[in-house]
Amino acid sequence: MADYQQMWTDLGMDLEKHDVLCEVLPEAFGGVYLTQQNRPKGMDFYDFVVSEIHGVRPAEMIQHQKEGGKVFGTFCVYVPDEVVFAAGGIAAGLCGGSQFWVSGGEKVLPANTCPLIKASVGARLDKTCPFFLIPDMYVGETTCDGKKKAWEILAGEVPFHIIDIPQMKRDRDIAAFEAEIKDFIAVVEKVTGNKITAESLGEAIKLINNKRRALQRVYNARKASPVPISGKDALLVTQINFYDDPARAAEMANNLADELEQRINSGSGVFPDNALRIMISGTPMAIPNWKLHHIVESLGAAVVVEESCTGTRYFENLVDESATTLDGQIRALAERYMKTNCACFTPNTARIDDIVRLADEYKVDGIIDTNLQFCNIYSTESYQVKQALTERNQPIMHIETDYSEQDFEQLRTRVEAFLEMLRK
Amino acid sequence: MVVIGVDIGSVATKGILISDGVQHKTIFPTGWSPRDASDAVIAQLLHQSGIEGQRVTRIFGTGYGRVAFDQADKTVTEIKCHARGIAELLPEVRTIIDIGGQDSKVIRIGERGQVVDFSMNDKCAAGTGRFLQVMATALGLDVSELGAAEDPAQRLPISSMCTVFAESEIIGLMAKGNPKGGIVAGLHQSVGKRVAAMAKRLGIKEPIAFTGGVAINQGVKRALEEELGAPVMVSEACQYTGALGAALLALENV
Numbered sequence: 143m144a145d146y147q148q149m150w151t152d153l154g155m156d157l158e159k160h161d162v163l164c165e166v167l168p169e170a171f172g173g174v175y176l177t178q179q180n181r182p183k184g185m186d187f188y189d190f191v192v193s194e195i196h197g198v199r200p201a202e203m204i205q206h207q208k209e210g211g212k213v214f215g216t217f218c219v220y221v222p223d224e225v226v227f228a229a230g231g232i233a234a235g236l237c238g239g240s241q242f243w244v245s246g247g248e249k250v251l252p253a254n255t256c257p258l259i260k261a262s263v264g265a266r267l268d269k270t271c272p273f274f275l276i277p278d279m280y281v282g283e284t285t286c287d288g289k290k291k292a293w294e295i296l297a298g299e300v301p302f303h304i305i306d307i308p309q310m311k312r313d314r315d316i317a318a319f320e321a322e323i324k325d326f327i328a329v330v331e332k333v334t335g336n337k338i339t340a341e342s343l344g345e346a347i348k349l350i351n352n353k354r355r356a357l358q359r360v361y362n363a364r365k366a367s368p369v370p371i372s373g374k375d376a377l378l379v380t381q382i383n384f385y386d387d388p389a390r391a392a393e394m395a396n397n398l399a400d401e402l403e404q405r406i407n408s409g410s411g412v413f414p415d416n417a418l419r420i421m422i423s424g425t426p427m428a429i430p431n432w433k434l435h436h437i438v439e440s441l442g443a444a445v446v447v448e449e450s451c452t453g454t455r456y457f458e459n460l461v462d463e464s465a466t467t468l469d470g471q472i473r474a475l476a477e478r479y480m481k482t483n484c485a486c487f488t489p490n491t492a493r494i495d496d497i498v499r500l501a502d503e504y505k506v507d508g509i510i511d512t513n514l515q516f517c518n519i520y521s522t523e524s525y526q527v528k529q530a531l532t533e534r535n536q537p538i539m540h541i542e543t544d545y546s547e548q549d550f551e552q553l554r555t556r557v558e559a560f561l562e563m564l565r566k
Numbered sequence: 567m568v569v570i571g572v573d574i575g576s577v578a579t580k581g582i583l584i585s586d587g588v589q590h591k592t593i594f595p596t597g598w599s600p601r602d603a604s605d606a607v608i609a610q611l612l613h614q615s616g617i618e619g620q621r622v623t624r625i626f627g628t629g630y631g632r633v634a635f636d637q638a639d640k641t642v643t644e645i646k647c648h649a650r651g652i653a654e655l656l657p658e659v660r661t662i663i664d665i666g667g668q669d670s671k672v673i674r675i676g677e678r679g680q681v682v683d684f685s686m687n688d689k690c691a692a693g694t695g696r697f698l699q700v701m702a703t704a705l706g707l708d709v710s711e712l713g714a715a716e717d718p719a720q721r722l723p724i725s726s727m728c729t730v731f732a733e734s735e736i737i738g739l740m741a742k743g744n745p746k747g748g749i750v751a752g753l754h755q756s757v758g759k760r761v762a763a764m765a766k767r768l769g770i771k772e773p774i775a776f777t778g779g780v781a782i783n784q785g786v787k788r789a790l791e792e793e794l795g796a797p798v799m800v801s802e803a804c805q806y807t808g809a810l811g812a813a814l815l816a817l818e819n820v
């Protein structure tokens with residue numbers, strides 16, 4: 143890794159603690175990723191990003207700030223990145239995915255908080271992640287209760303704006319979200335000092351849509367059998383897209399998709415064509431959480447799709463690009479974001495429809511519906527997900543887990559038994 | 567044909583050798599090394615049956631220690647092995663409740679002994695043999711004495727599901743001079759309640775079999791029946807269900 147010590151010192155990071163993280167991450171990544179056979183060449187870029195995870199992109203963000211630009215940290219796929227980029231800012235998804243940060247979060251949060259929230263709060267308070275220290279502003283949202291209350295703690299650390307996300311999807315809720323986007327535009331304009339115009343917002347909509355289209359291409363390739371890319375690799379691509387520069391993210395994902403399409407044409411894949419095809423649905427898997435994918439794929443089955451915020455929920459829907467006025471664009475944004483189906487909404491039957499449709503499109507043999515420990519909304523919804531899929535004779539298993547390694551063996555047994563059941 | 571099935575549990579390692587339809591079984595404590603325990607089990611089975619090692623066609627391993635079991639030709643999960651084992655011991659059974667040292671499972675099986683659906687406890691130890699082990703130690707008993715020590719008539723409710731809280735709860739109950747038999751009955755009830763809830767969530771189909779090391783404990787059996795509102799069968803060979811399943815799968819080579 144290049145030398146980023148000075149940059150980290152300037153950010154006020156706890157270097158000693160951070161060194162511990164820098165030591166374990168390459169080993170974990172090597173064990174999970176670099177042991178895979180026949181990986182697409184297009185993954186080299188993502189491997190490089192991981193090898194410089196706390197260096198290369200943070201350095202770009204800091205450079206942007208030196209040039210007068212602003213950086214916004216976000217935690218949810220309901221936050222419209224388009225607004226930030228339209229004002230010349232950078233938006234970066236921050237969610238913490240490592241057990242390393244959990245204890246820092248536990249110092250201030252109740253034990254029965256989900257690990258994603260604990261890790262996100264811990265990464266900031268412990269000052270062991272540059273991404274959490276760089277932003278000029280955090281953008282929170284009113285989704286689950288755990289996050290809402292965590293924002294109140296983080297707001298003592300950094301300027302904070304909260305977007306009120308509706309909990310239902312009636313017309314008036316979509317209209318309310320439209321109003322929220324307008325408020326968000328005003329906040330972003332104030333922080334960046336740049337006015338958002340129909341022209342700049344239109345460009346930003348295209349920019350982010352292009353990234354979504356590129357990811358859709360990568361995911362479409364996973365519908366093939368044999369599957370040309372592992373689930374672990376596809377997950378990594380999505381995870382990195384949360385904070386990479388959107389134009390580069392689209393370019394890299396398009397390059398990868400080109401390669402995957404060639405692989406499909408030549409019939410080459412990373413799993414035998416009779417390998418079991420698994421969908422993982424549920425809560426997001428923030429980088430470096432690769433636990434469940436690693437378990438499934440080391441047992442010889444392929445993860446072919448994720449119905450998750452680090453999966454289809456991130457890029458499935460596009461914003462209508464035809465509007466030419468700010469009002470029209472804002473309406474289009476509101477409509478697009480309200481198509482995303484997260485368990486924080488009620489009712490949320492559209493999510494079940496999504497799972498059913500994806501199971502069909504990706505020809506999956508079984509579904510692992512999963513949620514992070516203490517995520518009340520997804521764990522409650524798992525009951526209905528299971529009912530609906532069982533009715534359709536689609537095998538499904540529910541797994542609740544966290545970031546620790548403690549339950550690794552037990553999970554492996556459960557997943558293995560599920561795969562045995564699918565093989566019959 | 568000679569085949570061996572070995573079930574390496576967290577507490578005990580069980581083995582079954584089948585030679586032309588005749589079964590030989592043995593059990594060893596797993597101790598610190600699942601590998602040593604499985605080696606010992608195989609050596610003992612060969613000794614007991616008088617069969618030479620070269621005559622063994624296949625060895626299948628199961629249980630939590632199966633990953634470390636290098637003598638195995640194949641490893642299979644305990645879920646599949648329990649289903650196969652029960653199909654042999656109690657063929658009419660449609661639901662298996664298995665409580666082992668580290669985990670508890672509910673397995674629904676079809677007519678040919680195939681797994682239809684299953685569920686397993688999440689991370690926490692409540693409702694497992696481990697829970698009873700910790701509580702037995704706190705009560706100054708050996709875990710094998712729990713079954714006989716309970717007094718259902720004096721049963722005291724244990725409200726904590728969490729192992730850590732339950733331990734301090736029973737220490738408190740003892741300090742107040744409550745009868746041990748009543749506390750033990752309460753603990754059994756707590757395990758029964760927890761596992762029955764898991765079974766109901768998955769959906770139970772009778773008849774029900776109770777397997778795993780904890781099935782020897784009459785108190786847990788009683789509590790389970792009460793909580794499920796249905797009888798549960800315990801085979802004499804309940805501890806060997808997984809090993810038997812592994813041996814049969816080795817015989818069928820699936």
Ligand code: SF4
Nearest residue numbers: 217218219285451484
């Ligand atoms: S799971 Fe829901 S709350 Fe969490 S990031 Fe996704 S949309 Fe937002």
Ligand code: SF4
Nearest residue numbers: 256258286425514517
């Ligand atoms: S996983 Fe669940 S509890 Fe955790 S942040 Fe997301 S919605 Fe909230």
